[in-house]
Amino acid sequence: MAGELLEEGDRAFAGEKARQRDVEELAHRLAVLGSDPPGMLKGLRLFLEGVPDRSWASGRAAYADSPVAWCFGGHGGQWAGMGSDLVDSIPAGAETLARIDSLFRAESGFGLVQMLREARERPVDDLAVVQPLIFAVQVAIARTLLTHGLRPDLVVGYSMGEIAAAHVAGALTLSDAVRVMYHRSRLLAATPAGGRMLVARGDTATTERACAESAGAVSIAALSSPGESVLTGDADALRRLVERWEPEGLRCRWVRIDAASHSPAVEGVLDELRGCLRDVRPRAPRLRWVSTVDPDPAVAPWADPCYWARNLREPVRFAPVVAALLDEGVRMFVEIGPHPVLRVPLQGNIRAAGTDHAKVVVTGRRGMGERSALLRAVAELYCHGVTGADRRVLLDLRAGPGAT
Structure with a gap:
């Protein structure tokens, strides 16, 4: 009897292992x-051969229960031709861009859709234009994903990216978000010449010490990660730091911007910015919006009438925000x-937190049309089991007007 029970138990165990194996597959x-x-x-064929390529994505569907954070970046992601698919062949994107274009034209006197079309042939360098273009593309991408049923649990913005994040969260109407973006970029472009920004990858203590020794010429613009900071200030002072650091192995990269955002150089425009935005009426967000100006969860950034002036002047505290989110799960x-x-x-x-299974998915790539980039992003999210990312979304994106 005991032997029969053991045999039955062995069969049941083997059956359960087989069932688990099927589920795992x-x-x-x-x-x-x-x-x-x-x-x-x-x-x-490339997948079977183990060759990494944008034509395929794979993963384990283990992220259905993970909160999803949408992150909106700052300056630097612009490229000639960005937004073309959103304008021409993605209905939700085209509709969103048309609304932004109308609102921006009312504020500035010129439209953004025409600027996107012109930028297909040459990059736009005018700071007062390129940042609103990035904002418009961010909002159009977000609206496209939302239209197809994908939804974040929270949003985070980095520098100017906080404006799009606040809008997607529901803290700013589209009209108010356009107003903030227009005046912020216009006034940043009007700050004194001679400012630059620099990404420094290495020991954070070294960059902090250099700022302290610069007599105010250089300051921290952003804490991006434990091994990466963005410095801002006088271009000549930053150039001297690069000449000193690179032989020591501290890697540096110039940001594509001729202004010293998040530095004392912007203080002369802050009063005007506050005045231009006095009629902006932020609202309690529908989605959680985590501020990178003041990461304290007890603080409601949407309730601060001076928030967008602080967003331009104060450093971006991205690293502590991401660390806290990883701690939350x-x-x-x-x-x-x-x-x-x-x-x-x-x-x-993610590396600094010792978390080896967090994922980063991107929705745009330089030189890649938005339809292809979004298909790739949704494919990755589907493979990771993210709620809302399914084959229906892939088919809908694939079958839109102008698809090939």
Whole structure:
């Protein structure tokens, strides 16, 4: 009798292991992207050969219970041709851009959609234009995802990216968000010449010491991750730091901006910014919005009438925000924008936290149309089991007007 029970137990155990194995296999997903059968076969072949490629995505569907954070980056992701698919062939994106265009034209006298079309042939360098263009693309991408049923649990913005984040969260109407974006970028462009910004990757203590020794010429603009800071200030002073640091192994990269945002250089425009935004009426957000100006969860950034002046002047505290979110259990970060500017800082924060299974998915890539980039992003989210990212969304995005 005992032997029969043991045998039955062994069979039950083996059956359960087999069932678990079947479930485990179903939990592993593959998405192959292509415009025709040969293209899809090529993607499948690359997957089987283990060759990384944008034509396929795979993963384990283990993130259904993880909160999803949408992250909106700052300056630097712009490229010639960004937004073309959103304007021409993605209905939700085109509708959103048309609304932004009308609102921006009422504020500034010129439209953004025409600027996006002109920027297909050459990059736009005018700070007062390029930042609103980035904002418009961010909001259009977010609206496209929301229209197809994807939804974040919380939003985070980095510098100017906080404006799009606040709008998506519901703290700013689209009209107010456009007003904030227009006046913030216009006044930043009017700050004194000679300012630059610099990404420094290395020992944070070294960069902080250099700022303290600079007599105010250089300051911290952003704490991006434990190993990456953004410095802001006088261009010549920053250039001397690069000449000193690079032989020592501290890597530096110039930000594509001719202004010293988040520095004393912007203080001369803050009163005007506050005045221009006096009629902006922030609201309690529908989604959680985590501020990178004041990460204290007890503080309601939407209730501060001077918040957007602080957003321009104070440092971006991105690293402590991401660290806190990882502590909360957030494991899925989706960067909303034309090209990744937060992926490296996010990955740096994930490594510093010792969390090896958090994921970063990007929704835009330089030189890649938004339809293809969004298909790739949704494919990754589907493979990771994120709620709302399913085959229906992939088919809807694939079948839109102008798809090939």
